[in-house]
Amino acid sequence: MKDIDQHGQINDGYGKRFLLGPMYMLMDDLEGALQHFEWYEEQLGIEGECFQLMCWTLAMLRSGNEDEAKDLLRKTMLTNLYQIPRLLGIPIIPHPIWHSSNKQELDHLEYVPSELYDLWTDDELKWAEDMWESEGIKAIRDECIEIQRQLIDLPPSPERTAAVDRLSELYDCPL
Numbered sequence: 001m002k003d004i005d006q007h008g009q010i011n012d013g014y015g016k017r018f019l020l021g022p023m024y025m026l027m028d029d030l031e032g033a034l035q036h037f038e039w040y041e042e043q044l045g046i047e048g049e050c051f052q053l054m055c056w057t058l059a060m061l062r063s064g065n066e067d068e069a070k071d072l073l074r075k076t077m078l079t080n081l082y083q084i085p086r087l088l089g090i091p092i093i094p095h096p097i098w099h100s101s102n103k104q105e106l107d108h109l110e111y112v113p114s115e116l117y118d119l120w121t122d123d124e125l126k127w128a129e130d131m132w133e134s135e136g137i138k139a140i141r142d143e144c145i146e147i148q149r150q151l152i153d154l155p156p157s158p159e160r161t162a163a164v165d166r167l168s169e170l171y172d173c174p175l
Helices: 002-006 018-028 029-045 050-062 064-077 083-088 106-111 114-118 121-133 134-149 160-172
Strands: none
Touching: 018 029, 018 050, 018 114, 029 114, 050 064, 050 083, 050 106, 050 114, 050 121, 064 083, 064 106, 064 121, 064 160, 083 121, 121 134, 134 160
């Protein structure tokens, strides 16, 4: 890739790297989406935009890789706590919590095309709902919300550093 050759990293300015996988899904090209997500993970890891991770979850689910889909659903949730409720059509209650980025805020979902939600079949939505309500996901979600609530008033300190580190661990902890 030109950016990597010239700059040693991907620098696409407005985030087109996040759009490719979802665009493949919109074209009903699961194989193309899977190839893109594989490339993305090799180049950039799994962190990304909430809508991208939601589509990645769906691609893994459709490819029969349910364990990877579960992991990606957790990462989608932790990237934006409001993304999965929006997908499931359940009431969204804004949390009075610290957000490390505007991408974690409820308003960020305004930028997610509705067509990406429409990709999910009733069976896939049922799977996502079952996961959302599972004890493992609920425990991670509750801990995340509690830590982010504490971070509102926690000044720079070793305690704050430990709390932020724990949030990072939640992103990679098993269900």
